[in-house]
Amino acid sequence: MKNTLKILSAILIICVSFCTAHAQGTLKKIVNKGELRVGLTADQPPFSMKNKQGEIIGYEVDMATLLAKSMGVKLKLVVLPFNSLIDALDGGKIDMVMSGMTITPERNLKVAFVGPYMVSGKSILTKSSILARAESTEELNEGSRISVAVLEGSTSQTFVETYMENVDMTKVKNYDEGINLVRTEIVNALVADYPFCVISAMKYGNEGMVTLDQPLTIEPIGAALPKNDPLFLNLVQNYVSSLELAGVFEMLSAKWLEDGTWMLEVE
Incomplete structure (x- = not known):
């Protein structure tokens, strides 16, 4: 998995280099500041949660870490109540949301979505x-x-x-x-x-x-991004597509949904 992640990081670094000259809005700010701010709740296992050392871990934390590393920027995890995540994104307090968020038409009127990278219910x-x-x-x-x-x-x-x-x-x-x-x-x-x-x-x-043995509904889970930055949206969509093609989603699902040994790390 480490070799796969290195290859993906290299591919995405090339993408960022291509886009930077024309970047505007959120993507330009991320590149200039050298920091990607991702909003999450940190209390939604297996998407994100705190371990016994107070570190935030989880399925989406691994994805966010890969994205930030590939962009060559520092990852900043911003912990917020779920109900305030979209407002924080709209207000520019965070650059994207990765917090087990279901893609819905109502939310899509306010933000852009990339994914789905998981189907829930x-x-x-x-x-x-x-x-x-x-x-x-x-x-x-x-x-x-x-x-x-x-x-x-x-x-x-x-x-x-x-x-x-x-x-x-x-x-x-x-x-x-x-x-x-x-x-x-x-x-x-x-x-x-x-x-x-x-x-x-x-x-x-x-x-x-x-x-329950099976979910009652079928719901796509994705990352929420600002609605008026097509370059940032395009970059993240390419990133998610690359992960899917490389089989990283399956690896993350095995780690966070099937293995369960990570539960020894949390309270």
Whole structure:
């Protein structure tokens, strides 16, 4: 994998050299300043999270590191609440968002997207074996009323508001808060992206945490970029396409979604 990443870095450095003479907007600022600012929450395993040393690691952190290295600039990870990431991008506080963000038409009206580099979907994290056997929203709506937590401003909130009728919804600021509500049985379930639910079920399996066998929806995950910088968009799209062709997505998925040994590094 190291040799593959070196080759990709060399290819992208050539791309940047070609574009720099004509760069404007975000890309020009990144090159001139020598810094790429990537916004994320750092509490969305396996996309991004903090290890025991306080370092931010994860699937998207590896991708951002590759991009910054290939551009020959320093990577700066900017930790923000999920609900404020797009506003921070629009306000110029960050250069891009890589935080398990689903590509939606509503978001695409505000920002440009590159990807998808992962296909996810909605799932539930719960202690209830009955809920964990559900295969559709119709089954979740059957029976007694349930309480669920969702990340405020996320597509999970929209999903619950649109498709889950027989629920009481609690909006949380971060996933740690949502998990704790499930762990302490204040709510019956947390609705979140499927990879996050799978990883969390593995981590807290000794507490009876379980998730669905398959996601309830299919959702593309991508990087959000400023909408008015075609050169930056083109560069990052080429980068993501190069990673896909080189098989790096499969390597990252094996590392962060299948292996699980990285969980020994986090609290």
